[in-house]
Amino acid sequence: xxxxxxxxxxxxxxxxxxxxxxxxxxxxxxxxxxxxxxxxxxxxxxxxxxxxxxxxxxxxxxxxxxxxxxxxxxxxxxxxxxxxxxxxxxxxxx
Numbered sequence: 001x002x003x004x005x006x007x008x009x010x011x012x013x014x015x016x017x018x019x020x021x022x023x024x025x026x027x028x029x030x031x032x033x034x035x036x037x038x039x040x041x042x043x044x045x046x047x048x049x050x051x052x053x054x055x056x057x058x059x060x061x062x063x064x065x066x067x068x069x070x071x072x073x074x075x076x077x078x079x080x081x082x083x084x085x086x087x088x089x090x091x092x093x094x
Contacts, residue, residue, distance in 0.1 A: 001037075001080060002030040003087060008094055011048070020052025022059065025088055028066060037074055042066030049088040056092075058085050 011022040031038040044066045050059040058081065063072040077086060077089040 001032075001035070003027050004030050006072070006091065008091055020050050020055070021087070023049045023051070023092065025049060025091070027087070029062065034035075037063060037072065039065055039067070044071070045084065045089060049083060049085075049092075056085075056089055058088065 007026045007030045009024050011024050013022070025045075026090050027047065029037075029043045029045060031043050040072055042065075044064045045061060046064060047061045050060045059076040061076065061084070063074050064070060065072060
């Protein structure tokens with residue numbers, strides 16, 4: 001899994017109920033053709049990343065088909081989760 005491009009947007013909580021700041025990342029991935037997630041038209045990962053004081057973490061995520069936006073029922077393994085979390089931390093200020 002390789003991140004080919006991404007977008008990042010700060011999410012606004014109009015209610016003020018949620019603590020911290022939330023960011024939405026759309027990561028566009030290149031998958032190995034042997035991977036279950038491989039799709040010729042592309043695979044994406046939508047990540048909601050939370051920053052609350054010193055705490056920075058993935059709040060939620062889901063894979064999606066890039067061509068349709070349909071959600072794919074897969075999970076990140078521990079190594080991938082750590083890699084994506086680090087990527088988001090590094091790109092908060094972009």
